[in-house]
Each structure stands twice: as structure tokens, then as C-alpha cells.
Amino acid sequence: MDTLAQLLVSGVMLGGIYAIMSIGLTLIFGVVKIVNFAHGEFLMLGMYTAWAITSAVGGNAYTAVIVVVPVLLGFGALVYLLIIRPAVDKPHLVVVFATMGLSIVMQNLALVAMSADLRDVPPMFGGAPLRIGPIYLRAELVLGFVISVAVTMALMIFIKRSYIGKAIRATVQDRDAAMLMGINVPRLFLLTFAGGSALVGVAACIMLPLYSTFPTVGLNFVLIAYVVVVIGGMGSMEGALLGGICVGLVQSLSGYYIAPAYGQMFYFLLFLLVMIFRPTGLLGQRGTAMVGINE
Amino acid sequence: MVQNQVCGVRRDEEPVMLRLEGVGRHFGALWAVREVTFTVGPGELVGIIGPNGAGKSTLFNLIAGAVTPSAGEIQFLDQKITKAKPYQVARLGVARTFQIPKPFRQLTVRENVMLSALRRHRTPRRAHAVTAQTMEFVGIQNLADTTAANLSVGLLKKLEVARALATEPSLLLLDEVMAGLTPTEIREMMAAIASLPGRGITVLWVEHVMMAIMNVAERLVVMHQGGIIAQGSPTEISSDPAVIGAYLGKNYVHASRP
Amino acid sequence: MATSLTEGPAPGKFLTLAFAPRRGVLSIVELVVLAVCVIAVVAITNRYAVDIMIRTFLWAGLALSWNIAGGYTGLISFGHAAFFGIGAYTSTILLLRYNISPWIGMWAGALLAGCVGAVLTIICARLRGPFFILSTLAVGEVTRLAALNWRSLTGGSEGLEIAPVPSAIDMVFKSQWPNLLLVLAYMLVLFALSIWIEQTRYGYYLFATRDDEDGASAIGINPRRMRALAMAMSAALTAIGGTLFAQYFLYLDPTHIISPDISFQFALMCVLGGLGTASGPVFGALIIVPLSELLRGSLSGSASGLHLVIYGTIVIIVMLYFPSGISGAIARGSAWLWSRTRSAASAGMKNP
Numbered sequence: 001m002d003t004l005a006q007l008l009v010s011g012v013m014l015g016g017i018y019a020i021m022s023i024g025l026t027l028i029f030g031v032v033k034i035v036n037f038a039h040g041e042f043l044m045l046g047m048y049t050a051w052a053i054t055s056a057v058g059g060n061a062y063t064a065v066i067v068v069v070p071v072l073l074g075f076g077a078l079v080y081l082l083i084i085r086p087a088v089d090k091p092h093l094v095v096v097f098a099t100m101g102l103s104i105v106m107q108n109l110a111l112v113a114m115s116a117d118l119r120d121v122p123p124m125f126g127g128a129p130l131r132i133g134p135i136y137l138r139a140e141l142v143l144g145f146v147i148s149v150a151v152t153m154a155l156m157i158f159i160k161r162s163y164i165g166k167a168i169r170a171t172v173q174d175r176d177a178a179m180l181m182g183i184n185v186p187r188l189f190l191l192t193f194a195g196g197s198a199l200v201g202v203a204a205c206i207m208l209p210l211y212s213t214f215p216t217v218g219l220n221f222v223l224i225a226y227v228v229v230v231i232g233g234m235g236s237m238e239g240a241l242l243g244g245i246c247v248g249l250v251q252s253l254s255g256y257y258i259a260p261a262y263g264q265m266f267y268f269l270l271f272l273l274v275m276i277f278r279p280t281g282l283l284g285q286r287g288t289a290m291v292g293i294n295e
Numbered sequence: 296m297v298q299n300q301v302c303g304v305r306r307d308e309e310p311v312m313l314r315l316e317g318v319g320r321h322f323g324a325l326w327a328v329r330e331v332t333f334t335v336g337p338g339e340l341v342g343i344i345g346p347n348g349a350g351k352s353t354l355f356n357l358i359a360g361a362v363t364p365s366a367g368e369i370q371f372l373d374q375k376i377t378k379a380k381p382y383q384v385a386r387l388g389v390a391r392t393f394q395i396p397k398p399f400r401q402l403t404v405r406e407n408v409m410l411s412a413l414r415r416h417r418t419p420r421r422a423h424a425v426t427a428q429t430m431e432f433v434g435i436q437n438l439a440d441t442t443a444a445n446l447s448v449g450l451l452k453k454l455e456v457a458r459a460l461a462t463e464p465s466l467l468l469l470d471e472v473m474a475g476l477t478p479t480e481i482r483e484m485m486a487a488i489a490s491l492p493g494r495g496i497t498v499l500w501v502e503h504v505m506m507a508i509m510n511v512a513e514r515l516v517v518m519h520q521g522g523i524i525a526q527g528s529p530t531e532i533s534s535d536p537a538v539i540g541a542y543l544g545k546n547y548v549h550a551s552r553p
Numbered sequence: 554m555a556t557s558l559t560e561g562p563a564p565g566k567f568l569t570l571a572f573a574p575r576r577g578v579l580s581i582v583e584l585v586v587l588a589v590c591v592i593a594v595v596a597i598t599n600r601y602a603v604d605i606m607i608r609t610f611l612w613a614g615l616a617l618s619w620n621i622a623g624g625y626t627g628l629i630s631f632g633h634a635a636f637f638g639i640g641a642y643t644s645t646i647l648l649l650r651y652n653i654s655p656w657i658g659m660w661a662g663a664l665l666a667g668c669v670g671a672v673l674t675i676i677c678a679r680l681r682g683p684f685f686i687l688s689t690l691a692v693g694e695v696t697r698l699a700a701l702n703w704r705s706l707t708g709g710s711e712g713l714e715i716a717p718v719p720s721a722i723d724m725v726f727k728s729q730w731p732n733l734l735l736v737l738a739y740m741l742v743l744f745a746l747s748i749w750i751e752q753t754r755y756g757y758y759l760f761a762t763r764d765d766e767d768g769a770s771a772i773g774i775n776p777r778r779m780r781a782l783a784m785a786m787s788a789a790l791t792a793i794g795g796t797l798f799a800q801y802f803l804y805l806d807p808t809h810i811i812s813p814d815i816s817f818q819f820a821l822m823c824v825l826g827g828l829g830t831a832s833g834p835v836f837g838a839l840i841i842v843p844l845s846e847l848l849r850g851s852l853s854g855s856a857s858g859l860h861l862v863i864y865g866t867i868v869i870i871v872m873l874y875f876p877s878g879i880s881g882a883i884a885r886g887s888a889w890l891w892s893r894t895r896s897a898a899s900a901g902m903k904n905p
Contacts, residue, residue: 272688276677279680
């Protein structure tokens with residue numbers, strides 16, 4: 001029973017972290033209607049940046065967020081202007097392959113610059129796990145979860161209350177109508193893409209204490225991010241949270257009760273099941289999957 | 296082909312090409328089409344008109360199989376096509392155009408038309424004759440080798456018609472083909488459509504450009520809020536108070552066929 | 554043989570030969586390139602060079618297979634490595650366990666892959682755009698993980714090894730020559746098949762399904778069936794390539810065979826070469842494979858991965874500014890050349 005509780009709690013915690021990692025992806029899809037195939041490499045960039053800051057200047061991965069977020073914000077804006085904007089009105093496979101090319105470039109630049117060695121930050125809390133009742137959890141995991149949920153909540157409030165948030169929701173529902181209403185949609189795209197990238201930066205800072213970084217670390221996590229976003233529904237922030245928790249739980253439970261290696265396979269099977277029976281995800285916009293995006 | 300010369304009167308013994316009985320479709324609580332019943336005989340040129348939101352496009356989609364009726368039956372010749380899928384309906388000899396043209400963008404005009412012709416003629420070589428004739432009929436033969444993606448709206452509409460005709464259908468469903476055409480193109484299209492029954496093709500035509508449809512169609516079906524409110528010749532329905540009430544003015548009472 | 558340069562093939566003039574690569578017709582440029590390949594096969598004997606040629610032709614064939622689903626039918630798949638793996642593993646397992654010759658096992662693998670491909674497409678029938686692509690990615694990963702974990706069948710991460718004992722029946726050869734001929738045949742047959750598809754109505758049905766499904770339905774084409782058939786064919790042909798791979802390299806393991814990297818390569822080669830044409834995948838492979846081998850060799854000391862940085866940058870540039878790829882560029886270039894030659898010739902005739 002204790003084991004089950006342990007698995008459930010750690011699964012949920014992990015899920016929160018998967019959520020923040022994926023929230024940028026779902027936001028970008030909802031607004032700009034494209035899938036960024038280099039999403040994992042943005043995460044990798046954030047993790048390396050956080051590592052570099054802590055190694056060079058000190059502090060820890062969490063404080064490094066001060067630098068990582070602006071870096072990724074700027075990088076996201078740059079990528080949007082150079083790669084995404086020229087491709088937005090072309091057939092969707094142009095963006096797919098262009099961002100794929102970007103992911104290859106980034107992975108290999110990292111390889112050239114940083115070599116394939118794993119990079120870590122030193123453990124912060126002495127290495128001893130936190131104990132809550134019968135459950136043992138790494139402090140970094142709990143902290144990461146708390147930050148994730150806080151940021152996600154803040155984001156949801158922002159989307160519901162602020163003008164930009166309304167503009168975002170309008171554009172998600174109908175891009176053309178939003179334009180007719182006077183919303184500067186191209187500028188919104190830029191903001192969303194850059195903002196989504198900045199969110200990935202936050203995720204990177206939370207994840208570095210838990211995972212080492214290396215050039216292809218993005219590939220592992222981006223697949224998880226896709227699964228989270230699909231389960232939760234593309235474009236839905238609440239969905240990202242829900243999807244993240246689902247994936248975290250599936251991984252945690254199947255990893256223990258079946259086999260660690262099979263844990264990965266299970267969330268892909270879950271992904272396929274969702275795709276087959278409810279492709280718009282639990283909380284996503286109806287019909288998006290059937291129509292594709294801008295077809 | 297039996298040609299019906301009498302407008303607005305159907306006799307039960309005459310063969311029927313298309314029959315709709317009590318056809319309806321709802322989306323949630325809204326009935327877009329309600330209790331629609333009418334028939335189209337072979338060789339007729341029937342128009343469907345009505346204000347926006349009357350359910351005309353939905354009706355077309357119901358006949359063509361793109362949408363399944365919530366109620367009623369649709370019959371084409373002897374076949375029940377109520378639940379048929381679009382490609383099944385097409386294979387029976389019903390061709391349709393789309394209001395927003397859906398050409399095969401990466402193919403040329405000729406290839407677009409040829410694809411339709413390939414349904415009945417097994418190789419591109421054999422389909423060549425029908426392809427050329429259809430392009431000429433519609434008037435796009437000079438653009439045969441242009442890629443569809445490069446065409447203007449008016450030409451895309453013509454391509455839609457050509458593509459539908461090249462399947463050599465018995466029933467042609469035209470969905471607002473006049474929108475976006477220049478006055479000259481409208482006149483050309485009117486002449487082309489008017490000649491179709493003479494070539495053995497029955498036509499069912501939804502249209503908003505009144506001048507065109509009132510002058511070409513033999514019989515009109517007027518829809519309003521999902522149901523049929525009148526049927527008859529252009530003259531009859533333009534003086535029908537129910538129709539006038541719905542949206543027509545008295546301007547078209549004196550429309551006559553050339 | 555007439556030559557013609559207008560856009561799109563002129564049906565009714567079947568045995569035309571175009572000068573520049575164009576959909577639906579065989580071109581002189583393509584014939585020259587293929588002739589060069591054949592000559593190279595006969596002339597080159599250097600082991601290293603032959604190895605590169607084998608890889609190149611095999612990749613060309615694999616890219617052509619992907620193109621049938623991705624380029625012609627619009628089913629962009631990032632999971633084709635699954636079919637590659639199914640082909641390689643099926644024939645190898647049949648060989649190692651049941652002593653069945655890969656000449657036969659190859660077809661078993663193709664059949665299995667074809668069925669999987671068809672079922673997949675039917676299951677994912679409603680998905681479009683990135684949703685479909687992500688599903689294929691998931692399928693690829695599930696296959697890889699299944700192969701990794703099903704130790705009893707696939708040997709898990711240790712993989713499977715075929716004993717390098719030469720035997721024609723077991724498709725293991727002492728010299729590279731037979732393998733080279735096999736992959737050359739693979740590429741040539743698939744190229745011919747692609748051109749043939751482009752000329753017949755089935756090809757046109759695939760193009761229609763790709764370009765506008767509703768339009769295709771409206772003229773009587775069953776889009777679901779077309780998609781399933783195209784994917785089945787593409788999967789089966791990819792699987793055959795998998796067997797050829799296994800019989801040359803004699804070693805398989807899931808991480809290298811069923812990886813997303815390999816799936817991406819199939820797609821990228823077609824896209825860079827020119828999506829939806831028969832020559833695109835061939836040009837893509839002919840340029841990318843030898844180039845990356847050479848770059849890798851020359852740059853490996855100083856900066857491994859640099860060649861891929863260049864590769865990725867080229868992909869971005871091509872996608873944004875040269876969407877018809879290498880094949881499109883060659884077509885435009887040779888069309889220009891042809892028109893210059895023609896005008897020069899007619900000018901010459903006017904003014905003797």
C-alpha cells in the first residue's frame with residue numbers, strides 16, 4: 001500500500017514537471033497552429049545554459065532562471081522570425097521539416113561545442129530525500145512540482161484575465177475573426193512563440209537538478225511532451241497539466257508493476273489509444289485533429 | 296432521355312432521377328434541414344434558391360453523402376443513397392462541385408480533369424478525348440498545362456465544373472458556381488449549364504446569383520429556414536407571396552428564358 | 554521519341570522522353586544519372602567506395618519506398634524505421650531460427666510490414682497533418698521498444714548476428730559484388746515502379762487523395778482505401794530494403810535500426826531531393842549519402858557532428874526557399890539549358 005502511495009505521489013510530481021515542459025508546445029500549437037519539432041532542443045539549450053551559468057557564476061539551477069528565461073525568450077523570437085514566419089502560410093510540412101532541420105543543427109552544435117559528456121549540477125539539498133509520511137521524495141522533485149504548478153496557475157490566470165490572454169484565446173478559436181477584431185495576429189504569433197520558448201526555459205531549470213544534460217537529451221523529452229500535449233488536447237493549458245499527470249502516473253506505475261523499460265512503451269500506447277479514440281485529447285478543441293491545422 | 300417540358304407538374308408514372316423524402320438533419324438542437332421532400336426527373340434543370348442560412352448547402356451535402364441525414368430517405372434512380380459515402384454516391388453517376396473550389400492543387404488543369412475522366416476510361420491515353428472535350432466545353436483548354444494552384448477564383452470554378460462533368464455523370468449538383476465570376480464568365484457559364492439537359496445530364500443547382508438561375512432553371516425549389524416553402528417555375532415563384540416574404544423582390548417577376 | 558518541356562505530362566503521348574526531370578515522364582537527365590550509376594558499379598572496385606555505393610543505392614531505394622506514401626499520397630511518416638526493422642528482423646529471425654532463406658524471408662517481412670502499414674493507416678484514418686505524423690512517430694517508438702524488450706524473439710539490445718559464412722542460399726556473400734548488384738537492382742526497380750505509378754491512373758488517384766481528399770471522394774475515389782494501399786506498398790518495399798540491409802551488414806540491433814533518426818532520414822532525403830517525384834529520392838540519396846560519408850571522414854577528427862550541422866542548415870534553407878528540392882532545381886536548370894540550346898539552334902538556322 002505504501003508502495004502504491006509512493007508511486008502515485010511521485011508519478012503526479014513527475015507529471016507536473018512534464019506539464020511545464022509541454023505547456024509551451026501546446027500554447028504554440030493552439031495559437032500559431034504549428035508543431036515545433038525542435039521543442040526538445042529548446043529544452044536542451046535551456047539546460048545547458050542553466051548548467052553554464054551555475055558552473056561559471058555559481059548559484060543553483062533555480063536561480064539561473066534569471067538568465068535562462070531571457071535567453072530562451074530571445075532565441076524563440078529569433079527562430080520565429082527566421083524560420084517560422086516564412087513558413088506559416090505554406091503547407092504544414094514546410095514547418096515540420098524546417099523545425100526538424102533546426103533540431104538537427106542544434107543537437108549537433110551542442111555536440112561540437114560541449115561534446116557528448118553528461119553535464120550535471122551538484123545536488124543542492126545534501127542528497128537526502130524529503131520524507132512526507134511513508135513517502136520518500138527527492139527535494140528537487142517536490143520543488144520542481146511546486147514551481148511547475150505555480151507557473152501553470154499563473155499562466156492560466158494570465159490567459160483568463162489579461163488582454164493578451166483574451167487575444168490568445170480568440171486567435172486559438174478563430175484566427176481570421178481575431179484579425180478582423182483588430183488583434184495583431186502576427187505580433188501575437190511572435191509573442192506566443194517566444195513566450196512558449198521562455199516557458200521551456202523554466203522547465204529546463206527545474207529539470208537540470210533531476211536529469212543530466214547532453215546533446216540529445218531533447219529527443220527523450222520531446223516525445224513525452226508530444227504525448228502530454230495530445231492527451232491533454234492541443235492548445236489547452238489545463239490539458240497540459242492533466243496530460244502531464246497522466247503520463248507521469250502511467251510511467252511510474254507501469255515502470256514498477258511491469259518493467260522499467262516497458263514504462264516508456266506504455267505511454268506511447270496510451271498516446272496511440274488517445275489518437276485513435278479521442279484525437280483532440282481530453283480538453284482540446286473538437287475537430288482539430290481531423291482537419292489538421294491550416295488545411 | 297425523357298425531357299420534361301412542363302414546369303412544376305410531375306406525373307407519378309414518369310421515371311424519377313432523384314427523390315428526397317422527409318429528409319432532415321440537425322446539428323445539436325438546430326435543424327438545418329427539415330422535412331424536405333421533392334423529386335428531380337431525368338433531363339430536368341432544377342434550381343434551389345433561398346436566403347442565407349436556408350439550408351441549401353447542407354441539403355447538397357446530404358445528397359452528395361458528405362453529411363448523413365438525421366431523418367428521411369434519399370434515393371437516386373433505384374438506389375437508396377441515404378447513408379452512402381461521397382465516393383459511393385459519385386460512383387453511381389452523381390457529380391458535384393464545391394462552393395469553395397477544391398482542385399488538386401499540385402496537378403495541372405488537364406490532369407485535374409483527366410482524373411475524373413479516368414473513372415470511366417482506364418488509361419490516360421483513352422481519357423484524353425473526354426478530357427479535351429470537357430475543357431473546351433467549359434472554356435479552359437488554353438490553360439490546360441497550368442498548375443491548378445496558379446488559377447484565379449473564376450477559373451477555379453470553371454475547373455470545378457469541368458472536373459464534375461468529366462466523370463460523365465447522369466446527375467450534376469452545382470453548388471453556387473457563379474460566385475466570383477465576371478459578367479462575361481457568368482453568361483458563358485449560363486449557356487453551358489443550359490445546354491446540359493440536351494446532353495443528357497440532369498442538373499440540380501444551388502445559386503445565389505439570381506439573374507443566372509432565374510433565366511436558366513426550368514423549375515425552382517425555394518428553401519427557407521431548413522424547409523421548402525415553394526416550388527414552381529421562375530415566374531410562379533417570383534410572384535409567390537411566401538417567397539417574396541422570404542426574400543425576393545418583385546424585380547424578377549418578368550424574368551424569361553432566352 | 555519526342556521531347557517536350559511543358560509542365561505536366563501530355564497523356565496520349567506515352568513514350569515521350571523529356572529532357573529535364575518532370576513528374577510522369579522519364580527524362581534524359583535521369584537516364585544519364587542512372588547510367589552513371591551502372592557504370593560506377595562496373596568500374597569501381599575500391600572496397601571503401603563500393604561500400605559507399607551500396608549504402609547509397611540502398612538508401613535511394615528506401616527513400617523511393619517512403620516517397621510512395623509520403624510524396625505521392627501525402628502520408629508523411631516519421632516512423633518508417635518500424636517497417637525497415639520489421640523487414641530486417643523477420644528475415645533474420647526466420648533465417649537464424651528456422652533456417653529459412655532470406656530470399657523467401659524477405660517476402661514474409663514485406664507481407665508483415667505491409668499488413669501493419671495498412672492496419673495503421675486504417676486505425677489513424679481520421680488524423681491529418683501533424684497529428685498523423687506524431688502517430689507514426691509513436692508507432693516507430695513502440696516498435697523499437699518492443700524489439701528492445703522482447704528479448705526472446707529479437708535478442709533485445711544485444712541484437713542479432715548473422716554468421717558471415719558465405720552461402721548464396723542464405724544471401725551471405727564473400728565479396729561485396731552480389732550485394733552491390735542487389736541494391737542496384739532494388740533502386741532501379743523502385744525507380745521504374747515510381748515512374749510507372751506516375752503514369753497510370755493509380756498514381757493519379759494517389760495524387761488526388763493527397764491534394765484534396767474531398768475532391769477525390771467527389772469523383773469516386775475511396776480515399777481511405779488509397780491511403781491504406783499506398784502505406785501498405787510503401788511499408789512492404791521498405792521492409793525488403795531492411796532485409797537487404799541485414800544481409801550486408803550482418804548485424805541488427807533495435808537502437809540503430811528502428812531509430813527515429815533513420816525514420817527522419819527517409820523523409821529528409823525525399824524532401825531534399827524533391828518530394829513527390831521519382832527522381833527526388835534518388836538525387837537526395839545520391840548526394841546526401843556519399844557527401845555525409847566524406848564529410849564525416851574528413852571532419853571526424855576535429856568536430857564530429859559538424860557535417861550534420863551543415864546538413865541541418867541545408868534542410869532549413871531548402872524547405873523555406875527551394876521547396877521543390879534538388880530535383881526541382883535540376884529540372885529548372887536543365888529546362889533553361891534546353892531552351893537556350895534550342896534558341897541558339899533556331900537562331901543558327903535563321904542566319905546561316
